[in-house]
Amino acid sequence: MQIESLEAEYRTSDTRMLRHPLYRYGSEDGRVPAHIHLGKEIYDAMVKHKDVTAMINADTEEKISYGELAQMTADIALSLARMGVRKGEVVSICSAKHFVYLPTIVGIMCAGATFSPLDPTYGSFPLLHRVKIGRPRVMFCSLSAYKTHKATFEEVGSVEHYIIYGDESAEGAVLFKDFLTETVPKLQDFQPVPVNGCEDSALIVYSSGTTGLPKGVPVTHLGFALNSQATLPDSSTGVGIYNSREFYYTYGLLYALSCLRVAATMVYNTVPGQQSMLEAIQKYKLKVLQLAPTNITELIKSTILDDYDVSTVQYIVSSSTYVREEAINAIKQRIPNLEAVLQLYGMSEAGCVCSDLNSPQGCRPGSSGTPSYGFVLKVVDLETREPLGPNQRGEICIKGPSVVKAYLHNVNPDAKDEEGFLKTGDVGYYDEDGYFYIVNRIKELIKFSDISIPPAEFEALLLQHPAVREVGVVGKPHPQHGEVPVAFIALQPGCTATEEELVNHVDSRVTFRMRLAGGVRFTDRIPLNGADKIDRKELRKRVIEEDAN
Structure with missing residues (x-):
């Protein structure tokens, strides 16, 4: 039929x-566990696979086992409870990734609280916007992030406790090693604070901001328990997985927690x-x-x-x-x-x-x-x-x-x-x-004479040219057609190509409506946003500024 x-x-x-x-x-x-508690599910996997290597810093060759992560997780949860953190309160981390980052996240969830990540590379405005949304009560920070962003955090006024990773102290904050006031003697005796997994938020992440300012997205324990099963099979225990993303990016965070859930071995570099x-x-x-x-x-x-x-x-x-x-x-x-x-x-x-x-x-x-x-x-x-x-x-x-x-x-x-x-x-x-x-994305489509053209299709064609290393295509305002596509291109080291050659490379492979009518502009690098996507806002801004001159 x-x-x-x-x-x-x-x-x-x-x-x-x-x-x-x-x-x-x-x-x-x-499948979801009967308790529907993301923190407990990950903690139980850590204890079960305590002898498996959990993380490797490829730059320093340091390793940490799941048993060590489990001990740290339980101690963090108990210490947060001793500090007064209660179910439903928000705790944030503003730091690059390291061994203590992930057990801090799981410890936050095991304490019944909600974790919200913050990007330490952000400027004051985007960071302030996210802190206003999450309003964390406790902030874990690298020392550099604390020094750079404390004034921004203080502007919101929700943070009561600052905890610094590392050995160098700072005024107004507690070192992580001094924060750990509690310890669990036996891993199997630790019990996380119960949650309503169908309703309670395990995480607060942020939308990409392609349709306005980023918005706060609460992720329930149930929601993550379901969608994490689509990223890694349960048979991944001990499998070596390279983790390229920072844990404060949503993709990096969700994938890292999925790895912990199945006790995979994560390998990462701190030197990009x-x-x-x-x-x-x-x-x-x-x-x-x-x-x-x-x-x-x-x-x-x-x-x-x-x-x-x-x-x-x-x-x-x-x-x-x-x-x-x-x-x-x-x-x-x-x-x-x-x-x-x-x-x-x-x-x-x-x-x-x-x-x-x-x-x-x-x-x-x-x-x-x-x-x-x-x-x-x-x-x-x-x-x-x-x-x-x-x-x-x-x-x-x-x-x-x-x-x-x-x-x-x-x-x-x-x-x-x-x-x-x-x-x-x-x-x-x-x-x-x-x-x-x-x-x-709908917002990224190029409107050529009322026809919607995806810039990614131009980019895929241009990347087939041997001289092209990176490319980003955006729409350029045009009095007759509304918009025409213009390509920003970074060439491979030691390679040359002319604008005419690259335009012909595209035009010979597409219909009239998809020709590269806006031409080519050469650049050293294509700007990327925090999620490693092409920053089309920046490219459109360049088009306007360059054409104005």
């Missing part, structure tokens, strides 16, 4: 107990760079790489990759923005034993929405997989808001137990439609088998 017939039959039936033929439904096989990462892969024979799409592009274009043994790498896990099929095929050529690039489609408001992990037909290049546990997805027309069938592009809307019920302080109350679906702002489609493909 055709889709049209199924939809007609659906509209003439009592729809309360029928699945909509144009909606895609995730598996309902997700491709060489440091490749040395870690070779030394620790890593099987899984957790990367951003920009990291994958760098590896494809790398001039040093062949100097390292990366034969143990079987999987790359990627999120943030989608990776096109051409790039997946290219990275497989550079890493011969790579079995798959697992693309996660996720967002702060819902966690892992789609994943290849449980897709019925395995990975599909260019796709983000099928809906994760408990999710219902629909694709709607950008104008009429009517649901669309396979291979039709529209806005992706999502519903499920992992989706935020409301932003903190109920900002943006119109975020959901009349059926309760969250409007993601992402343009995409699904194929006949229910695999989803993400095209672009």
